[in-house]
Amino acid sequence: MTHIALYRAWRPQTFQDMVGQQHIRQTLQNAIREQRIAHAYLFNGPRGTGKTTTAKVFAKAVNCEHGPAPEPCNECAACRGITAGTIMDVVEIDAASNRGIDEIRDIRDNVRYAPSEVRYKVYIIDEVHMLTTEAFNALLKTLEEPPSHVIFILATTEPHKLPATVISRCQRFDFRQVSLEEQIERLRQITEEEGITAEPEALEYIARLSDGGMRDAISLLEQSAAFGSEKITLEGAVDVTGGLAVRQFAGIAEAVRDGNAAAVLPLIEGLMQGGKSPDKCLENLIYYFRDLLVLKLAPASAEGMGRMADPAVFRDMAEGFSSERIFRMIDELNRYQNEMRHAAHPQTLFEVALLKICTLPESASLGSGAQPAADNRGASAPAASGHEIAALQQRIDQLERKLEQLQRSGGAAPAAAPGAAAGGAPARAGSSGFGPRSGGNLRTVKLDPFASAAASADTAQLRGKWTEVLGRIKDARVTVHAWLVDGEPVSWAGDSVLIAFKNTMHRETTEKQANRELIERVLQETLGKPIQLATVMQKDWQQASSGVSAERKAEPLELSHDEPPVAASRPEWVEEAFKLFGEDLVELKKE
Template identity: 65%
Template structure:
């Protein structure tokens, strides 16, 4: 039996045969029993949920020779004629192909005539949202002043595209997706009547794949039945629909949970060689991790496990995952699922998606930990020892700064590494001047930076620093976590000087991979090529205190007097905020 024949054979002919829409059926039957039949109905809902079928059953019920009846008899001339489509007074129109104003005008001209064969003229307009604006205007006139013998039933999957004036003149019924239990029951009934043998796992899988549409479920059932030539099994259903078996899911999820890329790649290659579609595999993976998340968040709930064939196995896998990681993985897979629709190489994009969820940290805290140097990722005892050494180092630096001496006892602990983009020599003592500038422990020559810390270009960089941090955060949250602890203190030529309070933050920011990201963001925000150098805050303070900042020329009034001697307090605050170069004083 073909799909069309099978669907028609199992298309409900009475309200009692309808699956999953009992609340709507009860309302329509009450309206028929109380003789309160409306002139217009709007049936809205997903595809394959029974909108057009219910409309036809309703047309038979109100035109049945035994009624209007709560259930059509399906024996009289009216019922059989409507089922066969031979009653001219019950018209079904596809608005997708008859969407113009001429078709609606034709309806408007014919509704004035009384029905010839049955009690009511019924116009069923399917996909009504496809009508043009002019057609809607013509239909509106008919709905405003309908004859008493006419009933309009509008069916659509997108009610938001209908004008509000049309919706307000209809009784609206929202059809919902058919539950998995109801779908499985109907599929089981079809198999029994059609003498087809099917396993419960296969029926559950087909129902799940139809996404709440009974019509799609029947279509898939017939497709799998034609392939199996006997008993319908889960393996047959997976083979026909391109799905992934539970065993393959389990192996793939285990490899991802263990971040084992070497074990994951052969599994992906096996799926592709088996002819599995990348988009279908990705869709099934989203469902799989969604089910794991539901089991983790709502343990013991029947709603969470109604789609799952083997709940116990899923619970074991769910326990192996962290909740935050599942959220993050589903987000990543969903993003790639959207991109996969337009991908030139879908298999490659599918592999990249799996690699990303396999290697991505679960949360920001884990990501920051992964980005730390090896010595920070050491055991707790080693970490505590390193922190003590850092504190000792900071205390000794403070003592040297207070004494103003460049010599002293050797400093033990962690030594500061030089900037990766600057010379590494330490020929001068701490705080001493060289021929071209101030040489410090980090190897940065501070002469140009001390001279440029009050420049207009540096003020512009400070004003845009928050934007730089935001762009870095978008590029890599771990890099942002290190960079946010630094602050730009000066600028010279094409280099920004960033001062850090913590040596670990400074060293991590200087790593080549992190440096490349930061400098790329600087170039993007500041619209020119930029590099950056780093320094410790205490070193910068010592250097600037050792060499007084050159004061700019004082601001002068129009009469030639010094503006700073008589300017108000709020002007002084403005100068402190923006600098003498950017503040201009003029008299009104």
């Protein structure tokens, strides 16, 4: 018997034959019994879980000559015709190959006509998510105002791709994966009825490999039966599916656990000589280590959840791995699995993947992409306890307070700006008087010398040439210009220039070594002498310079024709005139 014949022979013909979808069966039967049949249904769920089959059983139940009945009789002409596909009023459409608007328009034009052979016209649209946007729009109009004699059943594995307007007009049923026990029981029933001898371990392996899809399980069952001449063994099922036996898993996992790279390559070579597929082997290994992880993190729910082997068999193997290490191994194997799809030599990539996880350290930093598991701290290098961390943090806080006290009392401070005199208020980036702990490149600057020189001729010259400085920096490196443009030149004292910033991030970026060197080089070229850069926050500068401004406020303004006026006494429009025409062409006179 071929696979198609076997699948058809065991395809559910009534609601009672459905496996693993009792909630859907009960809801649909009650709707038929109470004459509450909706005009549109949406069946969604994993492949092979019975969506299309349920749709055909439902079509038979509502059109049965002895119904509508909760169960089709499968004996009347309507039931037999729907099963054989000869009833023209029950239409099954594959949206993957008929996804255009023309096909949906044909449906929209035909639904207005009453059924000719049975009670209801039933349209089963499989893989409905493949329809185009225009087709969905055409279908939506029909779903909004359907004739009473039409039922739409939409089936899909990806309901998230459907428009919300379509979903809202359907009764939605979520098909779930068939449980392992239900699959094994159905496979055992099939083998008994078909006269096939099967080992219980082989049936369990096939059920685990089908990933909850009954259709896939029946397909693998017949493939294994054909391989073993109507006798299904575990070894034969493993061979025909291209998977790995439990003993082969154990050998690879043991070599990985012990970090024995020399034992990995012979194992791989044996698998390849046995005709195994590298991508299939890699996929099975991911499932195997996934089962180990479930066994470690959720032992109570591990029974019946294992895909590649019985959890009781490899419980000892799970003890040899930490949860953190399994997480990182799965991440690595998944990355290599994605690369293998486009690899010219899959076997080589498979070997590299196993050697990689074989040499992974027991504990790794977060930078490796692994997330450490909370229950695994004891398995790796000793970690600091919460009490020790709290004590260290307290000690850091004490040292910071002491440094702040020293700074306020005039004690030794970090390197001041060159040329700045001793004493004076420091420019603080934070409450402690130092730059941010993350940056480490901000220096404390004593502002008194700069405050005294704020009204000097040098400062006025600096302001006058600042536009030229910015232009040269922009030509040299535009990114540095983008940060520096936020700053304002406020003083030139000795061989140091002070720039005040409004934004802390702009100041921190400007203070980086490479950026500082570029700015100082441009300042030297523009001003004609070696210059060192100092920075300060705008609010700190205003506070430091306010005392000097108050002292000079009462002094009379004395202007000389030979000497340009100081910047502090100039109005803003005068400053702009100096910037535009230069100090040689501008002359101020007191009216």
